[in-house]
Amino acid sequence: MNGVWTITRKDLVLLVRDKRALVLLVLLPLLFIAVIGMSTGQFLTRDERPRQLRVAVVDLDRSELSQRAVRNLRAHADLAVESFDSQEAAELALRQGVVSALVVLGPHMEERVDELSMRDLLGGDAGGLAQGxxxxxxxxxxxxxxxxxxLLEYFLVGELYRTVFPVVARRNALFRPYLPPEDGEEDAADAVSNGSDLASNAGAAAQASNPVYRFLVPGFTVMFxxxxxxxxxxxxxxxxDAGTLRRLHLxxxxxxxxxxxxxxPFYLTSVxxxxxxxxxxxxLxxxxxxSEPVYLVPVILCxxxxxxxxxxxxxxxxxxxxxxxxxxxxxxxxxxxLSGCFIPRAWLPELMKTISLGTPHAWALQAFDAVLTSQQVDSIRVMDCCAVLLGFAAAFFAAGWWRFRAATV
Structure with missing residues (x-):
């Protein structure tokens, strides 16, 4: 064992002196993570929320109903609603990719809604709103x-239903008793508007624990x-080349x-x-x-x-x-x-997921995912992944030992 520790100490000293290796192992992955995080609006651009969708809205009706529809959209923290004065400007923004969707509230919106009946809302494919x-x-x-x-289109249609339904249902004797008083409806709309502040706070809370980095940090860590x-x-x-291995061999x-x-020494450096x-x-x-960071320890070691x-x-x-x-x-x-260090494993085709199980990277990523993203860590899954990683380590070490003995130093 004295020989082992002597060799280990010598190589550790050499590693510490190798500044290029330290940059490659620590600073370079941090740079990759930061750059990709910036591209998602999650680092140095903290005013943007993760995966926020931009929606252009043109309100040509200027009625209380259309304004309520806009407030309902603004209440969602994952939407960035941008108002445009003209439909042409909004359509240009959509074509240029500035926004992902366009909602135009026509000049006759309130009049058209007054003409709708419950059959239009609940009539399925035969209803007036079946086609949008x-x-x-x-x-x-x-x-x-x-x-x-x-999915975004279905969501916007759902928001339209949420705005229109109380207005149409109030004219129906069967549904009217189950609706709040008309002045209470405005209060409810105000509550939705005020709720946007709560949603923004929730978005800020989510910002404090950027979900993007739950993939980026483990993925690039495993790769590096x-x-x-x-x-x-x-x-x-x-x-x-220096003859050191030959002398050790003799x-x-x-x-x-x-x-x-x-x-x-390389194992300690890796840990x-x-x-x-x-x-x-x-x-950063x-x-x-x-929920249980202690499980990170065996995953890192393996x-x-x-x-x-x-x-x-x-x-x-x-x-x-x-x-x-x-x-x-x-x-x-x-x-x-192949294993999913660059993109989430959930996005990989099933065939590639299966093939990637032949790499230690895939098992490491699965173990990190089980620890970082689960409300309750599946300890059996984590230990299974660690066991496979140790199996890879044993196989690689045995093959390296065989090659070392067989090679002429």
Missing amino acids: GDAADVQLEVKSDFADGK VFFLINIMARSFIAER APIAPVAILLGKTL LQTALLFLCGRW FHMPWG TSAAATALGLLLATLVRTDQQVSSYGTSIVLVLGG
Whole structure:
């Protein structure tokens, strides 16, 4: 064991002196996370709410009913409602992608709503509002290339129903007793308007724990943890060229002890790197650590074990620095993209999800997801993922040990 600790101390000193490695392992992933966070409006642009949809509204009716419809839309924290004086300007904003949807409250909205009956609201496909808001002189248009366009359109139709229903139902003797007094309806509308402040506060609360970073921090952390394999392989090549590995091989030290001594400093570096990234995620990006942060510890330890063992295997396979640059970087990027480090795993096709289970990255991401996004952590799922990661680590280490023994140093 003395030989193991001697090798470990020596390599730790070399790692601390290697400023380029420290930049690659800590500062570069933070830069990636910050830049992508800025692109989503979640870092340095804190005035924007996450995933806020911009909706253009043109009120040509200027009636109490149309103003109430606008207030109802503004009450939603996830909508940024922008009022336009002319329909032409709003349509231009939609075409240019400034807004995702357009709502035009026509000049005859209140008159058309007064002509509606309960059959128009409750008649299903035969109702007057079955095909949208034309019967109420309301035009709805969603940008054609917007991914969730249909969902947004259905939501806007629902908001139209919410505004129109009390007005139409009040004229029906069957429904009238179940509605608040007419002056109370205005109070209710005011309550909705005041509720927008509460919604804004809720949005601000959500801003304090940006959900975007629940994916960004673990995803890029896992990817850059595996970037350690490049640094580890270069360390082996440098010592091989300097003759250090040959001298260690001739010394009365078992090959396993040599590999443990060479691997342990990188393992400790990987654990420290991951811990620092999560601390920075909490401090800089207000990323929550889940309901039971203690489960992050085994996930971090097992992920680092798999990464350093893969680095050991790569170090025994490559012979030159050029091979490290080509093979190592390709492995990191391909496995990272395949497993879901760049985009949420939920967005991956089912086939790719299945294939990615052959990578340690995928199991690490699943474990982090189980800890960070669940109200109650599924400990069995976390431990299963950790067990698979340890299995990868054992397989990589065994293969690296076999290659180390077989190779001519």
